[in-house]
Amino acid sequence: MSELRxxxxxxxxxxxxxxxxxxxxxxETLTAFDHDDESLDTFNQYRDGKVAFKADSRELEPENLRNKADLDSNEELDLLSGGPPCQGFSKQKRGAHLGDERNHRVIDFAVLVGGIQPRFFVLENVATFGKKRGKKFMARIRDLLGEEYDLTDNTYNAADYGLAQTRERFILVGRRKDVDAYFEIPKPTVGEWKTVREQIGDLPEPPEDYSEHPEYPNHEAARVSDKNVERFSHVPPGGGWQDIPYDLRLDCHKDVDTSSGGWPDVYGRLEWDSQAPTLTKGFDSFTRGRYGHPEYDRPITPREAARLQGFPDDYEFVGNKGDVRGQIGNAVPPPLAMAIGLKIRRALMIDDGVLDKKDTMPMSRKGQYELELPETTPAHS
Structure with missing residues (x-):
């Protein structure tokens, strides 16, 4: 293994x-696990070798995970990362955080960290995890790991790291206390936020017959009723359901005070020269948020959503339409993960004597470390 990998x-x-x-x-991803078959197929399809396997975190022992990674008993792991299920912490789930069993997967993650003792760990979740909803879970993580790890938590806006999407995510980085270099929160990698036009404006229209575009995987239009297309045709860029003529509105919108702005993103159309809101797995429906194309009377396609999440065009998502929507909508944006990863790698290189503490490392593939990074680059980076 290269000293820089x-x-x-x-x-x-x-x-x-x-x-x-x-x-x-x-x-280098030695191994990975999840409980979802289609997500695993997507993960493995993009990578040489079937490194990801199916597992339930409640039944997975740290030593089993080390064995899957082919780590010798005396071999250290540099980084353990993960994004445990976050739906229970979502602000859209009122009160669900109190009893949603999925939330306890973050504790499973902490147990794996404690058993494997990596030099660093990264835990990703929704922004609300860092607030009241995740308070008791953060306290438990500190109880389990606080003596051995320095913890740095921060809420990041993905638009600061090269996306045309104002997606906020909570990320907790743990540094094992014997590592002689601290993790630094990465500064924004862009001076100005990218726009929807920059991210998806060059994509051709998907086929009219709802098939997948022959050159762009997952680029296919969602089937929408004629009535919904008619409604959406009245919505200008940046507009929403309030722009739909009264007689065409859904019954639930007819008695809403438009001045109060109730559900402003429903039937929302994106703007070319602005940013998308946080994508969810409902991005192919007008009724679930501001997911309408800036110009055409349709929701954005999975490929357009993947672009807005920072995935390259050759990253094909596997499964039925619902599977694909869920994978894209719940994914961690790769450019944000790269910014976090570069800061962790810098700390590891300092700890290993490869870099001096006063040295800096470029936040892009250009420069002295170019040959040590993968040839695949982020879309529109």
């Missing part, structure tokens, strides 16, 4: 957004 195990890997960004930053 470090080992990583990915937990709750999903389709591989977090892994991809860390790989761009110079980490």
């Amino acid at each position: 470090y080992s990583c195990i990915e937990s709750f890997c999903g389709p591989g957004g977090l892994s991809l960004g860390l790989e761009w930053a110079g980490f």
Whole structure:
């Protein structure tokens, strides 16, 4: 293994957004796991070798995970990363955080960290995890890991790291206390936020027969009723359901005070020269948010959503339409993961004596570390 490439195990890997960004930053994914078959197929299809396997975190022992990664008993792991299920912490789930069993997967992650003792770990979740909803879980993580790890938590806006999407995510980085270099929160990698036009404006229209575009995987239009197309045709860029003529509105919108702005993103149309809101797995429906194309009377396609998440065009998502929507909508944006990964790799290189503490490392593939990074680059980077 090159001295500039470090080992990583990915937990709750999903389709591989977090892994991809860390790989761009110079980490080698030794193994990964998730419980979802289609996500695992997507993860493995993009990578040489079937490194990801199916597992339930409640039943997975740290030593089993080390064995899957082919780590010798005396061999250290550099990074354990993961994005445990976050739906229970979402602000859209009122009160669900109190009893949603999925939330306890973050504790499973902490147990794996404690058992494997990587030099660093990365835990990703929704922004609300860092607030009231995740308070008791953060306290538990500190109880389990606080003596051995320095913890740095921060809420990041993906638009600061090269996306045309104002997606906020909570990321906790743990540094094992014997590592002689601290993790630094990465500064924004762009001076100005990218726009929707920059991210998806060059894509051709998907086929009219709802098939997949022959040159762009997952680029296919969603089937929408004629009535919904008619409604959406009245919505200007940046507009929403309030722009639909009264007689065409859904019944639930007819008695809403438009001045109060109730559900402003429903039937929302994106703007070419602005940013998309946080994508969810409902991005192919007008009724679930501001996911309408800036110019055409249709929702954005999975490929357009993947672009807005920072995935390259050759990253094909596997499964039925619902599977693909869920994988893209729940993914960690790779460019954000890369920014985090580069700061961790810098700390590891300092600890290993490869870099001096006063040295800096470029935040792109250009420069002295170019040959050590994967040839695959982020879309529109």
